[in-house]
Amino acid sequence: MPARIIIADDHPLFRTALSHAVGKVWPDAVVIEAGSAGAARQALAESTDALLLDLHMEDSHGLTVLMDLRQDFPALPIVIVSASEEPRVYAAASQLGAAAFIPKSASLDEMREALAAVREGDNWFPESDAGTDDDLARMASLTPAQRRILGQMRAGLLNKQIAYELDISEATVKAHITAIFRKLGVVSRTQAVLLATKLDVDQPAADPA
Numbered sequence: 001m002p003a004r005i006i007i008a009d010d011h012p013l014f015r016t017a018l019s020h021a022v023g024k025v026w027p028d029a030v031v032i033e034a035g036s037a038g039a040a041r042q043a044l045a046e047s048t049d050a051l052l053l054d055l056h057m058e059d060s061h062g063l064t065v066l067m068d069l070r071q072d073f074p075a076l077p078i079v080i081v082s083a084s085e086e087p088r089v090y091a092a093a094s095q096l097g098a099a100a101f102i103p104k105s106a107s108l109d110e111m112r113e114a115l116a117a118v119r120e121g122d123n124w125f126p127e128s129d130a131g132t133d134d135d136l137a138r139m140a141s142l143t144p145a146q147r148r149i150l151g152q153m154r155a156g157l158l159n160k161q162i163a164y165e166l167d168i169s170e171a172t173v174k175a176h177i178t179a180i181f182r183k184l185g186v187v188s189r190t191q192a193v194l195l196a197t198k199l200d201v202d203q204p205a206a207d208p209a
Helices: 012-025 036-043 064-072 087-095 107-121 134-140 144-154 159-166 170-184 189-199
Strands: 004-008 030-036 052-054 076-084 102-103
Touching: 004 012, 004 036, 004 064, 004 107, 012 030, 012 052, 012 107, 036 052, 036 064, 052 064, 052 144, 064 076, 064 144, 076 107, 076 144, 087 102, 087 134, 102 107, 134 170, 144 170, 144 189, 159 189, 170 189
Parallel strands: 004 030, 004 052, 052 076, 076 102
Antiparallel strands: none
């Protein structure tokens, strides 16, 4: 049976470039193109051999989308493809369970090398001297509901507004926030929000005070 590969990127030209690289590694692959994280998730309803995932799409927010997909599809090899080329982002993607990280500046040969490693069950990442981050491990321990609420907190919403947006009670929101603080080891909304910036890929992460 031919391999089934999903390419999730909102730039059609780059999806085409990735398709060429995939074709060199999996010559008979069925390639499914998706322009959003939501479309990629729908495509994952069928058995898939690998997902190539851009972190910069309209409905995806940094490394949060990797955590969500890793939790829902633990056996799926996820290859991050991103214009973010900071060593800390490489290290964070690896720590959060990505199989590989391909910078968008990579040559076609490098793309093929990375995908070939994933095909063989190996990992492939650019060199990085960034170590593991305990804060990322704490954030990975949050449930999807807790991550959604943390995202609403980052947007500046009050408990009552979060309850309305998520169609839950304000008491439930407060209970989730208490659990978020405990898991992240923080004591305030400000500290939780600052720590969550480590999931961003567009700017250096802040250290919680």
